[in-house]
Amino acid sequence: YGELAEQGFITEDIKETLMTQINGAYQSEQYAREAAYSNASLAAMQLMIAAKAMGYDTCAKGGFSKEAFIKEFNVSGRYEPVMLISVGKAAKEAHKSNRFDIEEVSDFL
Ligand SMILES: Cc1cc2nc3c(=O)[nH]c(=O)nc-3n(C[C@H](O)[C@H](O)[C@H](O)COP(=O)(O)O)c2cc1C
Secondary structure, three states, X not given: OHHHHHOOOXXXXXXXXXXXXXXXXXXXXXXXXXXXXXXXXHHHHHHHHHHHHOOOEEEEEOOOOHHHHHHHOOOOOOOXXXXXXXXXXXXXXXXXXXXXXXXXXXXXX
């Protein structure tokens, strides 16, 4: 937010308000962990959609050893491994699949 304020995109007041709120929220380890998961999930979906638009296929994987991943890739303790996403060209066509109707997973109020 410092850069946003410097560049005139937000006022100093707004910067201070946001930083106070965020620093407060991140005092909670649970909040920080939950935020890591929601933020990473949004980024992951964007990555997968962008990869598909560029002609690549992806697969999300949550079933991996975080400890082994951290050790193998020397991941800093400030990061929380959320999921792995493989990106590449599919070796063969994926099996057909289905999805819930939007009405089953959303409430439009
Ligand atoms: C967050 C997330 C984690 C996943 N983890 C795994 C996994 O560890 N192993 C696996 O075989 N599939 C995993 N999947 C499922 C596959 O990535 C993929 O979504 C699925 O094979 C697509 O098949 P479907 O269209 O039948 O759902 C995961 C999916 C998501 C969204």
